[in-house]
Amino acid sequence: MAKLALRNHSGDLLLQYGCRLTNIDFMNPNDFLALRVPGYAQLSDQERHVIQQFSLMWSAFENSVCNTRATPLALLRIPKRLLEVGKLDMDVFKGPLTYFRQRYYQDGHFTHFFEGLHLEEGSLKNGELVARVISGAEDDALKILGAILLIVYRYRNNLFHGVKWQYGIVGQQENFQQACNVMMAVMDRLPPAH
Secondary structure (H helix, E strand, C coil), X not given: CXXXXXXXXXXXXXXXXXXXXXXXXXXXXXXXXXXXXXXXXXXXXXXXXXXXXXXXXXXXXXXXXXXXXXXXXXXXXXXXXXXXXXXXXXXXXXXHHHHHHHHHEECCEECHHHHHCCHHHCCHHHHHHHHHHHHCCCCCHHHHHHHHHHHHXXXXXXXXXXXXXXXXXXXXXXXXXXXXXXXXXXXXXXXXXX
């Protein structure tokens, strides 16, 4: 049986697979995850970086836009808030919307990626809204942006609750980049919630 070991810059043993963590002051979380979490070692530095960016961006977004209480209902209120301050500009969301439609709906059918959103974890009504928007059956700007935000929320839940780890977070870079673009566009247009 092969043993995996993690050493610091000086060559000191920090971690050996199956042993307790020692010398924790020198442990790099990326190195630890590469040793302990299946699939993480295979991610590129760019993939790891965008996951970290998404995590930080979500935290700032939830604080600034949702007053630390992001729920599907709070997210669905954001488009109306943007409309009220005169900053509901759907042009900035065209890129993410196009990406989500191509990823989740092809040739008149929802893709297997759509099921991976786990929209049933929220309410059925929210899942139906996202399905209508992704399929192109819904053209109301408020509902379209609401559905985009619900997709971003599902990325958040699937990452933070471990669903994305079940397949090694493979193929998620563009998802997280698009989600960050959505959050930055909203934050740029709305005054802080508190």
